[in-house]
Amino acid sequence: MISSNSWQFGKLSNLRHFIYREVQIAKFDKILDLGAGELQISKELSTAAKKNVFAIDLQIPSKIPDNVFFAKGDALFLPFSDKTFDAVTASFFFVWIKEINQALKEIKRVLKKEGKILFLSEPIYSERFSNGNTLFEKLYKEGLKKLGANFNIEKEFHQDLKKLGFKTYFKKTEGACLVSGEEIFEEIEFLFERNIIDEKTFEILKAESKKMECEICLPILYGWAFLP
Numbered sequence: 001m002i003s004s005n006s007w008q009f010g011k012l013s014n015l016r017h018f019i020y021r022e023v024q025i026a027k028f029d030k031i032l033d034l035g036a037g038e039l040q041i042s043k044e045l046s047t048a049a050k051k052n053v054f055a056i057d058l059q060i061p062s063k064i065p066d067n068v069f070f071a072k073g074d075a076l077f078l079p080f081s082d083k084t085f086d087a088v089t090a091s092f093f094f095v096w097i098k099e100i101n102q103a104l105k106e107i108k109r110v111l112k113k114e115g116k117i118l119f120l121s122e123p124i125y126s127e128r129f130s131n132g133n134t135l136f137e138k139l140y141k142e143g144l145k146k147l148g149a150n151f152n153i154e155k156e157f158h159q160d161l162k163k164l165g166f167k168t169y170f171k172k173t174e175g176a177c178l179v180s181g182e183e184i185f186e187e188i189e190f191l192f193e194r195n196i197i198d199e200k201t202f203e204i205l206k207a208e209s210k211k212m213e214c215e216i217c218l219p220i221l222y223g224w225a226f227l228p
């Protein structure tokens with residue numbers, strides 16, 4: 001899975017902080033970060049909210065910061081009682097799970113009345129394009145599909161949230177950003193490590209990546225939802 005700890009993490013910091021400000025994150029008492037990965041965002045949330053936050057993931061992270069309570073577990077079967085949290089957050093998470101509806105039902109169950117789901121960043125891979133190497137772009141998109149990324153996230157989100165009675169506020173980023181050869185190489189390595197490209201293709205792309213600085217457009221869906 002591509003995580004926001006690759007080149008996107010820093011670039012999306014302003015967007016996440018926009019959400020923290022808009023929902024007044026500090027007024028939430030209990031916050032749960034779903035599919036929290038290496039906990040960078042859980043840690044950031046804790047700083048923004050000025051309190052410890054809960055985080056859950058199928059994998060144990062390499063390091064757990066002091067201000068994060070980590071639980072190894074499945075977001076589809078949350079090990080928490082009903083109405084526990086004021087906010088549930090996720091970043092680069094829903095795009096990777098098949099069972100969006102089940103995850104949203106679980107969130108609805110553990111959210112307190114007037115609680116919010118914060119969608120910190122979900123990439124819309126179907127709309128990704130770059131003005132750089134077209135072979136790399138093609139392989140990259142194919143690779144994401146093979147790994148199970150949801151290319152229909154925007155539509156499914158709206159449908160599933162509506163079905164469950166949520167009111168939503170969503171936005172989508174526009175425009176492209178400059179990505180360095182080194183950052184592109186990170187993505188090439190990602191494909192190679194997961195056997196999406198063979199060694200020969202890897203070597204060709206690796207050589208090209210050094211001069212591959214390019215603009216990548218990857219719209220990011222962000223916002224929040226609550227039960228009226």
Ligand SMILES: C[S@@+](CC[C@H](N)C(=O)[O-])C[C@H]1O[C@@H](n2cnc3c(N)ncnc32)[C@H](O)[C@@H]1O
Binds near residue numbers: 036058073074
């Ligand atoms: C792409 S990473 C995102 C990590 C982090 N949120 C970030 O933005 O840096 C997706 C994470 O979701 C976790 N994950 C996938 N399915 C899950 C599930 N059903 N329950 C809990 N975590 C899950 C993966 O283990 C992975 O760490």
